[in-house]
Amino acid sequence: MKSAVTICLVPEARGGPFVYWDDLATACQQAAARGFDAVEIFPPDPDAIDPQELRGLLDDHELSLAAVGTAAGWLKHRLTLTSSEETTRDKAIGFLQRMMDFASPFEAPVIVGSMQGKAEAPVTQPVALRYLGNALFKLDEHAHDLGTTLLYEPLNRYETNLLNTLADAVQFLNAIQTRQVKILADLYHMNIEEANLADAVRNAATMIGHVHFADSNRRAPGFGHTDFLPIIAALVEGGYAGYLSAEVLPLPDSDTAARQTIATFRQIVG
Ligand code: LER
Numbered sequence: 399m400k401s402a403v404t405i406c407l408v409p410e411a412r413g414g415p416f417v418y419w420d421d422l423a424t425a426c427q428q429a430a431a432r433g434f435d436a437v438e439i440f441p442p443d444p445d446a447i448d449p450q451e452l453r454g455l456l457d458d459h460e461l462s463l464a465a466v467g468t469a470a471g472w473l474k475h476r477l478t479l480t481s482s483e484e485t486t487r488d489k490a491i492g493f494l495q496r497m498m499d500f501a502s503p504f505e506a507p508v509i510v511g512s513m514q515g516k517a518e519a520p521v522t523q524p525v526a527l528r529y530l531g532n533a534l535f536k537l538d539e540h541a542h543d544l545g546t547t548l549l550y551e552p553l554n555r556y557e558t559n560l561l562n563t564l565a566d567a568v569q570f571l572n573a574i575q576t577r578q579v580k581i582l583a584d585l586y587h588m589n590i591e592e593a594n595l596a597d598a599v600r601n602a603a604t605m606i607g608h609v610h611f612a613d614s615n616r617r618a619p620g621f622g623h624t625d626f627l628p629i630i631a632a633l634v635e636g637g638y639a640g641y642l643s644a645e646v647l648p649l650p651d652s653d654t655a656a657r658q659t660i661a662t663f664r665q666i667v668g
């Protein structure tokens with residue numbers, strides 16, 4: 399397993415669970431200095447980052463791009479895949495496709511997290527799930543054309559009323575028969591929704607494509623009460639060799655959160 403740390407470039411996401419903020423070059427330098435293998439970046443738009451500049455930063459610091467987040471699609475542009483407005487749903491799909499165009503040359507998957515939206519009047523839950531299924535099916539086609547992966551992230555009940563557990567996501571994706579969509583297991587959301595985090599990982603093992611590495615209180619791993627060892631054992635047992643990516647609050651400050659994350663990573667992964 400490899401370590402990664404989040405960098406958020408979206409001012410509208412201020413207060414969110416991201417370690418580094420605003421300055422991509424400084425964040426890459428700090429991530430490398432703390433010993434992370436990769437960065438996970440949340441850009442404000444698909445064309446906000448110059449790919450050449452990013453390539454240079456990653457090469458200079460010997461970092462990989464672990465994943466690209468799309469929180470801006472919702473927080474900045476108010477786009478969701480389950481909006482009652484067809485034009486908004488289409489724009490949301492277009493936004494995610496362009497994010498995939500940006501991310502795929504870096505061999506980085508794109509995340510569908512908050513852009514999945516939720517069922518709210520006039521959209522009922524079955525209709526929202528149909529919209530979500532149609533959108534993921536279309537996005538899966540695009541991912542297949544690009545040879546890339548899309549990550550679908552189940553969120554906790556306070557953020558969505560669609561799919562809250564890994565098992566919900568496995569069942570849903572199997573039903574729509576996507577080829578390139580994997581599940582993002584966010585240990586913070588899972589701490590709220592799953593009866594047992596290790597069992598949930600074990601039962602979804604072959605479909606997990608990325609992990610958001612956070613403690614029970616969404617602080618850096620080790621600053622809460624999640625027992626990580628059985629979760630890591632379940633990931634290893636399932637053959638997971640991807641990232642543990644710190645999507646955590648920058649508390650008490652970014653550098654302390656980064657140091658705590660990498661210390662815990664080394665302790666439990668080796
Ligand atoms: C995104 O990765 C996530 O976990 C959600 O809570 C949206 O912030």
Ligand code: MN
Pocket residue numbers: 511551584610645
């Ligand atoms: Mn997450």
